[in-house]
Amino acid sequence: MSLAVLRSRALSGMQAPEVTVEVHLANGLPAFTIVGLPETEVKEAKDRVRAALQNARFEFPARRITVNLAPADLPKESGRFDLAIALGILAASGQMPGDELDAYEFAGELSLSGELRPIRGALAMSYAMHRAATRGRPRAIILPEANAAEAALVQDAAVHPATSLLQVCAHFAGRNGDGRLSRYRGEVDGGARTYPDLSEVKGQAQARRALEVAAAGGHSMLMVGPPGTGKSMLAARIPGILPPMSEDEALESAAVRSLAGAFSIADWKVRPYRAPHHTASGVALVGGGGNPRPGEISLAHRGVLFLDELPEFDRKVLEVLREPLESGHITISRAGRQADFPARFQLIAAMNPCPCGYAGHPSGRCHCTPDQVARYQGKISGPLLDRIDMQVQVAALAQDELMRQAEGESSAVVAERIARAWERQLRRQGKGNHALSAAEIDEHCRADAKAEELLRAAMTRLQWSARAFHRVLKLARTIADLAEADGIGPQHVAEAVQYRRGLREH
Template structure:
């Protein structure tokens, strides 16, 4: 036998297409060639594999070794193909029985001593197989031990972890006493998630109410206020108000984290909270590179993306948020490849009202002219602002409140109301109010006659767009859900209008 075929997987965005690793031994001068559009990391595999085989006690066949990674037009990257290449050489040279190799998929980077090092995207690979729901669900994975916990998060995935190349070879060796790899059973994951408590925030009852509405309907929020008003403190406690993650949401979020190697099983079911600095580039925010990697909007999938000091971001960087805010996904296109990443994040932004930050403060410390303040606020474009559901002013903390004891509700109390409202939305339309389509808005968010008159008057006075009109209705529907009301009434519309204080309106 001079030909062996094993299966592995590449990464292309959130997809993990199957790669057939074909190893052929031919007569001729000894050589080692890897074909099939490999990048530099894959081409260097021949040196790692050669040293790992020799240091593990195997013989490198003195023949012409050709490794083909099929399909040939799919770019291959990273060291995940080291293990299947090494096993393919052993099977093709008959140093390893290859009868059972087709029942497994392999991925792992080899050290020069033959140890298996962790790879990036192990959970994304098993998640892609789970999402396909095909016959491959019965196929088992042999992966490095360090990746076993995250890969086993996919239900019914058969994961066989190994520490070294020798352990993998012993699993397929014939004869009595050969050590077999044990199927990984996973580990006990944390049942509760700890977040900073909302009760630590003194005062700011109106802002807390706005965040409660935002959490119940998964609405985006812009907090406007002077320095020290508590905007960042409120944002850091916002994830504690969100409904618990479902199994599918937790799996999708963890799979995205796995693509960057940043997922830890200890963060299972913990909603991501990403807070990039205002000097971040558009590539860092939405993703990119070659090969394409997820950006902050994708790493915040099913979580919170917090942009502090919003006007300090480059305007071109902020404009890239418009598409994922609407669609919930991002497509990264390059000349040679294209990758799709999910981006169903909840935007929480904070800003000062002017460059010095003290506009409207009772102290009167602001010396910015109206033109300077307007130019500062104008750094946020109207189309982006139009896509933010709740725009709320956070007032400065009165001096007498600073030294007082915190007397607000705990996060758990608010989260219970949010979870109840969220459950109503799932039962009614199968998703949160923020994702209602126009036809669903007409069906579920239609206000009574008094509410309709109030909303039309606000539209005429504030010159709202059709998008703003729909977003106010969705926020009003969430307010009604928090109150347990069947329909949307004028008080719900009135409160929703108060949460629509856009900088460029009114």
């Protein structure tokens, strides 16, 4: 047999399309050619595969070897095809039986000694394979042992880990169970990470309450205050009070991080917390590149994106957040390809009120002119501010508060209230309040007469947009859920309005 056909998978955005690896041996001058739109990493597989086969004591055929990666118009990248190419050469040259190859998919990068090295995107590959199995094409996947736990997060996926090329060959050469690879059966426990505790924050009762409301409804929040008032400290504690992740949310989040090679089993069911530096580019934030990869907003999917020193980010970089904040996904278009990544993240931002940072500070240290303050705050555009649900002032602590021991509630106590509010939302509408559409707001966020009158007066006085009006209603709904109230009353609207007065009105 001079032809062998195996299956593997490529990565294209969040998808893992099937790739057919065809290996043909022909007479003629010895040559090794890989076709099918391979990128540089795939072309370099020739040298890795040759050395791996020779060091594993196999014969490398002195013939004309042609490897076709189909479909030909799908770009192929990384070393994930090394294992399939090596097995194809062995099967086509008769050094290994090939009658069972069609029952498996293969992925793995080979070292020169024949060891299997981990790849990125293993979870996306096993998920795509499992979906194909539900349509009548059941297969198992053989991949590096380091990727097995990640790939097995997809329930019912048949994952067979291996450490080397020799072990995989022994699997297909084995009879009566000898040398056969075992299916991965490991258990995954996640969400055991220890977070900084909210009780460590001294004072700041209003900011702590705002943080609780934001966490309970998944709302975005901007904290404004002088340096050293605890803005970053508060933001670092929000992952510890967020509601637990569902199985589907955990799988979505893990799949995105797997594409970037940033997923660890220890992160399973742990909400991501991303805090990029203010020098980050637009591509780093939303994703991109010749072969599009997810950016910070997608790596924070189902978690928190914290932007400290918000006005220090380039304005063009901040503007790319507008659409993902509304839609919950980002589409990256390039001349040759297009990729769509999920980006349903919770934005938490922090900034100083002026260039020197001390506007409104009791010490009177600020000497910024009104024009300087306006220019500094003007680095954040109105349309972006309009999309941030809550804008909270974090005041400087008085001396006696600073010297006092922390007496606030612990993260565990606050998280329990938030979990109850989150459950109310899921029972009522199947999603968090932040994700309600206009029609769902009309159905689930009805205010009583007094609350509606207060809301109408605030909208007239503060000249809100329709978007701002809807966001205040969603905020009021979350506050009512925390109070375990069925309807929205004036006290809930009054608190929501305080969180929405606007940066430039202070």
